[in-house]
Amino acid sequence: MSENILEIKDLYVQYSAGKDTVRAVNGITLSLEKGESLGLVGETGAGKTTTALSIMGLIPNPPGKITGGEILYRGENLREKSEKEMRKIRGHEISMIFQDPMTALNPMLTVGDQIAEVIRLHQNVTKAEAFQRAKEMMEVVGIEGGRANEYPHQFSGGMKQRIVIAIALACNPSLLIADEPTTALDVTIQAQVLELIEQLKRKYDTSLLLITHDLGVVAEVCNKVAIIYAGEIVEYGTLAHIYKNPSHPYTIGLFGSIPNLNETVTRLKPIPGLMPDPTKLPEGCAFAERCGEACEKCMKGAVPYIEIEPGHMVRCTKFAGKEN
Amino acid sequence: MSTLVEVQNLKKYFKTPRGLLHAVDDINFKIERGQTLGVVGESGCGKSTLGRTVIHLHERTDGKIFFDGRDVSDLSKQELKEFRSHVQMIFQDPFSSLNPRMSVSQLIAEPLLIYKTTKNSAELGKEVGRLMDTVGLARRFANSYPHELDGGRRQRIGIARALALNPEFIVCDEPVSALDVSIQAQILNLMQDLQDEFDLTYMFITHNMSVVKHISDNIMIMYLGNMVEFSSAEEIFKNRLHPYTKALLAAVPIPEIIEGRKRQLLTGEITSPIDPKPGCRFAARCPYATDICHQENPQLEEAIEGHFVACHNVKEINQL
Amino acid sequence: MAAIKNKKQAVNASSNEVAVGGHGQAKEIIGRFMRNKAAVFGLVIVAFLLIAAMFPQLFTKYDPIAQDLRARFLPPSSEHLFGTDEYGRDIFSRVIYGCRTSMEIGLVTVAISCVVGVVIGAVAGFYSGVTDNVLMRFIDILMAIPNTLLGISIVAALGSTIPNLIIALSIGSIAGYARVTRVSVLSTKGTEYVEAAYSTGASDARIIFKYILPNCLAPIIVQATMSIATTIMSATGLSFLGLGVPPPTPEWGSMASSARAYIRDYWWLVTFPGLAIMTAAFSFNLFGDGLRDALDPKLKT
Numbered sequence: 001m002s003e004n005i006l007e008i009k010d011l012y013v014q015y016s017a018g019k020d021t022v023r024a025v026n027g028i029t030l031s032l033e034k035g036e037s038l039g040l041v042g043e044t045g046a047g048k049t050t051t052a053l054s055i056m057g058l059i060p061n062p063p064g065k066i067t068g069g070e071i072l073y074r075g076e077n078l079r080e081k082s083e084k085e086m087r088k089i090r091g092h093e094i095s096m097i098f099q100d101p102m103t104a105l106n107p108m109l110t111v112g113d114q115i116a117e118v119i120r121l122h123q124n125v126t127k128a129e130a131f132q133r134a135k136e137m138m139e140v141v142g143i144e145g146g147r148a149n150e151y152p153h154q155f156s157g158g159m160k161q162r163i164v165i166a167i168a169l170a171c172n173p174s175l176l177i178a179d180e181p182t183t184a185l186d187v188t189i190q191a192q193v194l195e196l197i198e199q200l201k202r203k204y205d206t207s208l209l210l211i212t213h214d215l216g217v218v219a220e221v222c223n224k225v226a227i228i229y230a231g232e233i234v235e236y237g238t239l240a241h242i243y244k245n246p247s248h249p250y251t252i253g254l255f256g257s258i259p260n261l262n263e264t265v266t267r268l269k270p271i272p273g274l275m276p277d278p279t280k281l282p283e284g285c286a287f288a289e290r291c292g293e294a295c296e297k298c299m300k301g302a303v304p305y306i307e308i309e310p311g312h313m314v315r316c317t318k319f320a321g322k323e324n
Numbered sequence: 325m326s327t328l329v330e331v332q333n334l335k336k337y338f339k340t341p342r343g344l345l346h347a348v349d350d351i352n353f354k355i356e357r358g359q360t361l362g363v364v365g366e367s368g369c370g371k372s373t374l375g376r377t378v379i380h381l382h383e384r385t386d387g388k389i390f391f392d393g394r395d396v397s398d399l400s401k402q403e404l405k406e407f408r409s410h411v412q413m414i415f416q417d418p419f420s421s422l423n424p425r426m427s428v429s430q431l432i433a434e435p436l437l438i439y440k441t442t443k444n445s446a447e448l449g450k451e452v453g454r455l456m457d458t459v460g461l462a463r464r465f466a467n468s469y470p471h472e473l474d475g476g477r478r479q480r481i482g483i484a485r486a487l488a489l490n491p492e493f494i495v496c497d498e499p500v501s502a503l504d505v506s507i508q509a510q511i512l513n514l515m516q517d518l519q520d521e522f523d524l525t526y527m528f529i530t531h532n533m534s535v536v537k538h539i540s541d542n543i544m545i546m547y548l549g550n551m552v553e554f555s556s557a558e559e560i561f562k563n564r565l566h567p568y569t570k571a572l573l574a575a576v577p578i579p580e581i582i583e584g585r586k587r588q589l590l591t592g593e594i595t596s597p598i599d600p601k602p603g604c605r606f607a608a609r610c611p612y613a614t615d616i617c618h619q620e621n622p623q624l625e626e627a628i629e630g631h632f633v634a635c636h637n638v639k640e641i642n643q644l
Numbered sequence: 645m646a647a648i649k650n651k652k653q654a655v656n657a658s659s660n661e662v663a664v665g666g667h668g669q670a671k672e673i674i675g676r677f678m679r680n681k682a683a684v685f686g687l688v689i690v691a692f693l694l695i696a697a698m699f700p701q702l703f704t705k706y707d708p709i710a711q712d713l714r715a716r717f718l719p720p721s722s723e724h725l726f727g728t729d730e731y732g733r734d735i736f737s738r739v740i741y742g743c744r745t746s747m748e749i750g751l752v753t754v755a756i757s758c759v760v761g762v763v764i765g766a767v768a769g770f771y772s773g774v775t776d777n778v779l780m781r782f783i784d785i786l787m788a789i790p791n792t793l794l795g796i797s798i799v800a801a802l803g804s805t806i807p808n809l810i811i812a813l814s815i816g817s818i819a820g821y822a823r824v825t826r827v828s829v830l831s832t833k834g835t836e837y838v839e840a841a842y843s844t845g846a847s848d849a850r851i852i853f854k855y856i857l858p859n860c861l862a863p864i865i866v867q868a869t870m871s872i873a874t875t876i877m878s879a880t881g882l883s884f885l886g887l888g889v890p891p892p893t894p895e896w897g898s899m900a901s902s903a904r905a906y907i908r909d910y911w912w913l914v915t916f917p918g919l920a921i922m923t924a925a926f927s928f929n930l931f932g933d934g935l936r937d938a939l940d941p942k943l944k945t
Contacts, residue, residue: 018679043504043505043506044475044504156594157367186366186367186531187366187531187533187572187575187576188366188571188572188575188590189366190575190577191574191575191577191587191588191589191590192589192590194577194587195587195589213504213505214577214579215579216576216577216578216579217577218579219577219578219579219580219581219582220577220585220587239581240581243579243580243581244581253506254505254506255579256509257505257506257508257509258505258509258534258579259509259512259534259535259537259538259539260534260578261533261534261537261561261573261576261578262578262580264537264558265538267513267516268509268512268513268538269509270506270507270508270509270510270513271506271509272510274474274476274507379843381839381842381843404845405845408843408844408845409845412843412844413840413843415836415839415840417836420835420836420837421836421837421839421840422837422840423837423841423854423855423858423859424837424859425669425858425859426854427665429662429663429664429665430664430665433664434841434844434846435844435845438844438845438846438847438850439845445664446661448664449661449662449663449664450661450662452661452662452664453661453662456662463662466662466663466664467663467665469669482840485840485844489844
């Protein structure tokens with residue numbers, strides 16, 4: 001019964017910046033089943049957004065380029081689709097919510113028109129029908145349909161993000177990619193938006209790829225987690241695998257860096273150093289330089305991606321030979 | 325312990341085309357020397373305005389400000405310059421708060437040059453070097469420009485600049501919000517070390533509940549210009565008395581697996597802080613609101629020893 | 645500029661001091677500029693035009709105003725590269741010498757209008773309020789008068805000489821500088837680093853000269869480069885109408901104007917001055933565009 005909606009196999013994306021090549025994504029492999037929600041967690045520059053844009057076929061080219069791998073959506077390779085075919089998929093089959101609701105809406109159009117526009121692009125309906133559907137969508141995300149004739153600036157930040165969600169869900173997509181959907185919002189509003197995303201996901205059985213840096217948000221919404229570092233997945237597993245048994249030194253470091261609300265710690269344990277320059281990635285493990293457990297093996301050669309318990313993958317030499 | 329900063333009935337209103345915006349409305353607090361006051365609230369609650377008003381970056385509308393026992397509410401130009409050598413600020417965005425046309429060493433030297441604290445360039449260089457060491461900035465970056473550095477290093481420049489004049493009091497406005505978690509922890513640890521080393525007093529403004537708990541001695545919760553709850557950090561996380569504090573803390577996503585997690589959601593529209601009507605400003609979103617909440621401003625009262633709350637129904641809600 | 649002050653090694657290994665300075669952003673800006681091929685192409689032509697304006701005798705042996713009625717209307721040849729005009733003057737030589745007139749008008753006009761405009765704009769932006777209102781309404785009035793009309797009336801009233809032409813064109817372009825400067829002063833004034841400077845106790849003067857102006861220079865420099873092209877065009881335009889540089893001084897606009905009568909029979913009379921105008925405007929625009937991209941810190945990674 002487990003049907004993979006999305007499968008990414010060994011994806012490589014590069015950006016050229018003058019003489020240098022930024023290696024943003026280096027061999028990412030991921031899969032997402034129907035109705036599942038996967039949290040893609042990582043820091044600035046880890047390649048989260050690049051991965052999302054690759055799925056949407058929106059990597060700006062130039063300077064960006066997918067240099068290898070496959071992106072399978074319902075078994076079809078999206079990389080082989082023409083721009084025209086991709087346009088049909090975007091917004092209809094796969095939708096994306098962007099981080100900043102302030103800039104994702106067109107200030108010159110009413111919110112109703114903006115939702116109706118997506119519906120009209122993908123479905124064969126009249127203008128009036130589309131507008132009616134738009135109003136219904138607004139009710140779904142908890143805004144009075146009567147406000148469809150208002151402009152974005154008349155709404156608060158949380159309301160705008162609801163409208164962005166309404167646009168993303170208007171055509172009932174099978175896959176929703178949410179790129180830091182609540183980062184720009186206050187916590188009380190964030191709670192409302194997360195609740196909304198969850199409810200709608202249950203209602204429409206949408207699969208969700210949630211991109212965030214906030215391990216707290218992932219714990220609330222997702223059932224699978226992928227930790228991404230320097231363009232590679234370093235750890236992948238279910239929520240329980242990652243939160244109960246974090247195994248990659250980077251994942252452990254991330255948890256140690258967050259002050260905990262429920263416990264009192266006098267000193268945090270930060271990860272020393274910085275993420276490597278993506279134009280000069282080291283040989284071997286990209287995290288080795290900052291890792292307390294690094295040894296010679298980490299400095300060269302490919303790092304094995306090991307299944308340490310069923311469904312729990314870790315990219316670290318310390319587990320070599322301890323495969324499940 | 326002695327009180328370093330005290331604020332009495334501080335008000336800051338802004339004129340807007342639609343009316344008077346009550347950004348900071350009648351706030352009182354004291355900070356003891358060497359301690360940290362955490363100021364928490366959501367965007368638009370006036371926490372940044374409060375911090376800026378205390379150090380005269382905004383001119384107050386009404387109220388009194390005391391620094392080290394001295395009334396500093398009204399200062400002449402000369403007194404203001406003197407005052408500013410004792411109080412400093414660390415800004416949220418370490419990029420936009422650094423002049424892009426100045427190098428790291430020039431940025432750190434700037435306060436020293438303004439106050440002419442060093443006699444010659446050799447002494448200036450020595451002092452800049454010392455500051456860079458203090459905040460953990462490698463000296464090879466002395467001639468670099470902010471845009472060549474990452475967020476963590478930029479924030480270290482901001483901290484070095486704030487420390488240059490040996491201030492006693494530093495207002496930190498969301499100093500780690502723009503940073504990645506692993507870098508955020510490095511900066512928080514640095515700020516704690518500096519506090520111990522130089523006996524600094526912090527006013528730490530943030531929207532991040534776990535960060536504020538980690539770093540503060542006392543915590544003030546603000547909502548639309550009002551202080552709604554004040555107590556020691558430990559106490560406030562144990563006993564959340566104000567309905568807004570309860571909602572705020574419940575909304576923070578915790579990076580743990582919690583079975584049967586249920587969200588407490590606030591409903592209702594946020595009241596406008598422009599020409600507010602009398603009554604509790606949280607009443608429109610408060611699940612416990614009664615008639616009196618819509619009519620009278622609640623006063624800040626000591627509900628439990630050392631724990632102040634501004635809520636008409638605090639006793640009923642918490643069964644005190 | 646200011647950034648090239650300190651090129652020596654920052655850290656003296658033996659001592660405990662840090663040399664307070666920067667490694668120079670100029671190098672970086674030049675690097676970005678050099679990567680832009682169109683801009684470099686523009687720069688090369690601009691450089692050539694400037695050299696031609698300064699040392700025209702290097703390029704031609706003919707006197708641009710010497711008439712030779714036996715050699716009228718000669719087509720382009722190895723002797724006369726661009727041919728000769730109705731008085732037998734060498735067109736190539738006149739185009740080269742015309743460069744001097746055009747550059748002189750362009751550069752002096754830009755210098756005058758830039759200084760006046762920047763001062764007005766900076767004062768208006770920094771002191772806002774009433775000062776801002778009064779100054780900017782004055783600028784609005786300037787903008788309400790069509791430039792060519794203003795030029796025509798000034799030159800017509802004062803007589804067509806080069807200084808009068810420069811005055812006329814300068815008044816016309818002050819408004820652009822004032823507005824560009826005011827806007828960038830306003831936006832720089834609101835930045836957090838200016839607030840940070842206030843919080844460390846910096847004086848007004850220090851803030852204007854160390855924080856605001858250096859960050860406003862880029863758009864002003866770009867505006868100046870771009871408006872050299874427009875000024876040259878306006879000047880040639882006025883000359884074409886007979887209101888610019890008086891004959892026989894070689895000037896592209898008046899050359900094209902007097903060649904109008906012969907356009908059917910002797911194409912080279914009007915073509916070469918026209919090409920010169922086009923090349924000058926084009927190269928300054930390319931150069932200005934490249935400069936903007938190189939100076940704009942938003943494009944930095």
